[in-house]
Amino acid sequence: MRPLSDRTKGFTDSVIRRMTRISMQYNALNLSQGFPDFDPPKEITDRLAAIAGTGPHQYSVTWGAQNFREALAEKQSRYMGRSIDPNTEIVTTCGSTEAMMAAMMTVTNPGDKVIIFSPFYENYGADVILSGAEPVYVPLCPPEFRFDPNELEAAFKQNPKALILCNPSNPTGKVFTREELRIIADLAKKYDAYVITDEVYEHIIYAPNEHIYISSLPGMEERTLSCSSLSKTYSITGWRLGYIIASPEIIDTAKKVHDFLTVGAAAPLQEAVVPALRFGEDYYRHLQEEYTERRDIFVNGLDDLKLPHTNPEGAYYILLDISEYGYESDVSFCEDLARKVGLGAVPGSSFFREPVSHLIRLHFAKKKETLLDALNRLEAMRLKMKNRMQP
Missing domain, CATH: 3.90.1150.10 (Aspartate Aminotransferase, domain 1)
Known part of the structure; x- marks a missing residue:
């Protein structure tokens, strides 16, 4: 063989x-x-029970059910500090795992380099390699897991196509400060690289720390692919509902990648989780x-x-x-x-x-x-x- x-x-x-x-x-x-x-939350398990009898049970629109995307856009617009178009700036995925893979395949070509901070969630290296790209690792130094700006710029000088940013970080629990994010953003703009974020823990933050979306920094909205999921926020890790939020130009390509990877996320689960997306503060x-x-x-x-x-x-x-x-x-x-x-x-x-x-x-x-x-x-x-x- x-x-x-x-x-x-x-x-x-x-x-x-x-x-x-x-x-x-x-x-x-x-x-x-x-x-x-x-x-x-009981609101979504009750809704799921009702949907078991009424549906939907067939495919939704491949990049996400309309009401799911509208509820998600409304919620994330509030937290990300900008108006998100549910029709042109969101792709619904099968968890953030697919979101990260779809984002990687949207951005990179075989032979491209991608910066990964170490330590890192184990999927990132695999995502890069499966995309035909090459990982470039930059250490986060304990106990505070800060990076050396000079080491990071040395990595950017290798002409990477993207950087992966997990914030808050798995496994360290690190929350990147505004100054650290500004350094990353400035280097991404200087060397014309994308930033692919994994922000699944965006709502699990311990005072006085603050989660800041790097896409909210000047000049970063158009070069950031914000990946996340509903797994941690609503304690539904088995539902596998994630998403990418990015500019219409990026999302147009991400839709194609997602369509051929998984067709679409589970229609009943998208419907069931809408009440949670409309929770208040x-x-x-x-x-x-x-x-x-x-x-x-x-x-x-x-x-x-x-x-x-x-x-x-x-x-x-x-x-x-x-x-x-x-x-x-x-x-x-x-x-x-x-x-x-x-x-x-x-x-x-x-x-x-x-x-x-x-x-x-x-x-x-x-x-x-x-x-x-x-x-x-x-x-x-x-x-x-x-x-x-x-x-």
Whole structure:
């Protein structure tokens, strides 16, 4: 048989999703894959129940149902600070995963370069490679995960077609400041590059931090592809509803890419989520308060246990330092953590271009009682993980 595609030679399966399977194997509490254990808003589950009987059950318009796009445009216009045309500036996608891939294929040609900050969500490197482009990595330096402007400009001097910006960041929880965004924007304009954003955690921000859309900065609206999804904001990660917002010229091409990738997102789910898109400010304020409480429970618990960790400014992840346990492989550590401690985590090495093996990622998008259970398990971690022979 002739060999298969070279594109995937350097790939493994998703490490995040693999750790979910390992968590299930050992009946471990899953803090690896970032989905909640609480219900979505009742308004949309009630609407979904009604739609099960009435429809729609057939294809919607390929780039998104009209009422979905209109509700999304109204909501995002309020937060992004500009008037968004639902007919010419939005493509509805099957989650932000497809949104990022469609954006990449819209912007890049084979051989183009794309800047990625490291650490990064694992899909970004794969998206670039599957598009035939070449990733150029720029490190974010702990503990605050700031970038060196000179290193970033050196990357831009390689004539990249685009930069990927995850804000707030997965896995670090970093929220980029206005000054950092201005530096990125100025370099993108100077070197004529696009910015592809992943802003799925746009409403999960911890005071005093503020989420700023880079597309709102001067000269950036026409060169930004804003990708996001409804998964995190409305606790519906399984619904797979995402979108790209960009200029009509960009969206005209993105529509074609999306059409041939997936045809369209699920029509019943687009219809069901419209009530959520019309929520008032109280919903987003309450969401922020709830996640702030979860973060405080988890982070304060880790502090009480004297477990070193990062402090998130947004999103719902922490990176835990496991240096003291003496593992050469963070993958082996996470497998043992699931088996011995009953807790699922993600090896930090899956997020870094640099050789990092002393960090693991945990998430806190869980009920209060789940987080307290996780902390109780972590309390026993030192004893169980330092004795590797213990079953």
